[in-house]
Amino acid sequence: MRLGRRLPRSFFARPSTVVAPELLGRVLVRTLADGTRLAGRLVEVEAYQQGDPASHSFRGRPTPRTEVMFGPPGRLYVYFTYGQHFCSNVVTGPKGVGSAVLLRAAEPLEGLEVMAKNRGLEDVRLLCSGPARLTQAFGIARAENGTDLLRDPSLILLSGAMLAPEAIAVSTRVGVNVGGERPWRFFERGSAFVSPGRPWTPERAERPTGSRRS
């Protein structure tokens, strides 16, 4: 399977709401020290922007945690949440502006055995179907925060194949409960690797029946 070449810096240097849907179908590749390759095709993402009440960059200025989010585009922003999980984002927009795209789910392509070991379970559908799950499957943690996806060989984003507009479904973001929430969650229609989401979220009707875990 041809996974293409690295996405250029200019791809990321645009608003997160523009970059997000174009990230679907792209391939995240992690190369471990021993040469093992982990690869996953992105099937679900969410856009976050400065001034957006649900975004860590809402206030418009960085904190120790969110510093990377305000840096140059094309880097990985990893944050720790709920006292026990890491989640991964791709930084977008120009330096100085806090915007990013949360990587919510991927279809595992390579290195499934290592992913299963990292996750502590076997079910392929549960390896990367959620932001913290994806991050754990790829072995990403605090040390990977700030990694440049265009310079660091251990973590890159390949062009893969962008989805056709009709293959993309849109909904409000998962776990976001602020007034005026906007439709900034993008996912592949019909994919079995999209996250379950929260039980009360309205996008349930849009989700294929086959995508739920047993």
Next chain:
DNA sequence: CAATAGATGTCCT
């Protein structure tokens, strides 16, 4: 299948 509790860092009021 749905609902709920528990884990507990970081930022905010």
Next chain:
DNA sequence: GGACATCTATTGG
């Protein structure tokens, strides 16, 4: 002190 871009185990129908 409380909310949070989450996940897992467990309980009940």
